[in-house]
Amino acid sequence: MEESKKVTGQSRRSFVKQTAAGVSVATMAPGVVLYSLARATRHPDEAVTDEVRWGMLIDANRCVDGCTDCVTACHEENGVHQLGRPATDAQWIRKVHLRDRQTGREYGIPVMCQHCEHPPCVDVCPTGASFKRADGIVLVDKHICIGCRYCMMACPYKARSFIHEDVTDQVAHAPRGKGTVESCTFCVHKLDAGEGTTACVQACQHDALIFGDLNDSDSRLSRELAKYPSRQLRADLHLNQGVRYRNI
């Protein structure tokens, strides 16, 4: 019941968005915007290509201490519920508050799957359940994951969770299953529906998260990344993550 309501709400929302996007594009968009939108949306039957590489920029200076809107929105969007057992509950995104050991400077940042270009989790997965899409999104195919947890051993960001018990109240677009591993999907269902954004980015009221296409030099993400320096977590590993941080 709840599920069907959610699905209906979802399509209504995306309908409104798509209409709005369509109207704005038709009336005032220059050719460049038209081109990038055409690249970002594709027909469901069409294969994903590497023309797009999805990415995110997180600005630690804008991320507000104590705010966890992105975490709440992600878990609500994807039907991830906490069961009061923090050590075994799934976490797709979390807020981490840090202090520089030398200077004492403090900041908080959300951490999730970094969607690496060379994901260690994909390398180690024996069945190919961990995979990277052509557009850079790293996912788990819950239907062939055997629950060996080798990917969790391999991930340098602690981004993955093992489903330690039965799951209830799942949402249709994010299937989950006891005994398998899961992590942030970059809201792949929204991207495939042409929304071009994620639940966490939509929920952030402080403009701390920017989502977009790293391959499109004209996307806001690419322009911001070109303007000021940004960093990757554990850049020493040379994984070339899709998620970048600023002011850390």
Added chain:
Amino acid sequence: MRPVTFTQIEGKSSRYWILLGTLSAMIAAGFAAAMYMEHHGHYVTGMTNQIVWGMPHIFAVYLIIAASGALNVASIASVFGRSAYKPLAPLSALLAIALLTGGLIVLVLDLGRPDRLIIAMTYLNLKSIFAWNQLLYSGFILIVAIYIWFMMEKRMQRYSRAVSIAAFIWRLILTTGTGSIFGFLVARQGYDAAIMAPMFIIMSFAAGLAIYILVLMAAYSWTDRELGDSVLRRLKNLLGIFVSAVLYFVLIYHLTNLYVAEHHGIEAFILLGKNGGGQYAMVFWWLQIIMGSIIPLIILFSSLSRQRLMIGIASALVILGGLAQMYVIIIGGQAYPLDIFPGMEVISSGFMDGVPEAYSVSLPEFLLGAGMGFGVALIIVVIGISILRFLPQSLADEVVDFDDAAGASA
């Protein structure tokens, strides 16, 4: 020197049935534990989203490396041409298959979805060491089974050396694969070290031989067959050398880490128990080093080893030390927090970043690892030696001929 005659054990005594019953009960307990974990999910174990591999993996990985080590006795006879070890070879090969089977069953039953094993068998991501290991493990069982057949079948005996060489090379690659599961993990401070592969090989030498000695002593004592001192002396000296070699590798691993500033955190955690690593430091020093290495070495290289019971105790302690080492590597390596933000201190986190994960062994995990793992391995040996001719009728000193003097000294 008398000719060696291999015979089955009778398998009729009450001792035999009590042993079979005990092992069956261990397996049943392990299976019940696996079903319990499967039904409720892994939250009923001590495993978490940070310590994702727990007690079952300690036993499974230990049994898997012990399997390749158990084959050493046969390799010494056929690959390195020490004919005195020949009578010991069939049991060595049987034990190798048995230990590997025990370890693999534990691994499979601890999967989140063991029912999907068929997927793992039919699709291999060849970049995954787990996928290599599936080929290495099944190939090992096949080669060693052929080796047993060639040893037992007179017409095939002339080919047995060739198979034994293949098996020896295979077991080295196999343990390299097992060690590389950890060696190739860049994410965690305790792993990501090339030394893991050779260290696992030398650990397998000690583990396999210690189990071999105990199984040999038990089999001969419980069937009232004669087991001469010269065999045991040889094996216990070899065990001492292997235990020393493991210590050398442990020393080099830690020295290398201690030299590199990046690894000071994990070293303080494991060696000194700093920042919540207390239980790992205790297991390391007391169980792995003192009980599992130093005391066995004192026993094995002193006059204490003239008593058979002491050789048994030393072997058991080596097994305890090996399991402790697995605990420190597998659990300790995961408990130490990931260094995601170098130079930064984690003040708070929604996912317990920056703090060592507490791990407490749960009963189902232990039953699955110890009960199922050792239960399956040993029941294969017991049934094996009662239906096929694995054991020499006698291993008395006049049957086994160690011609050089080294074996005669204690």
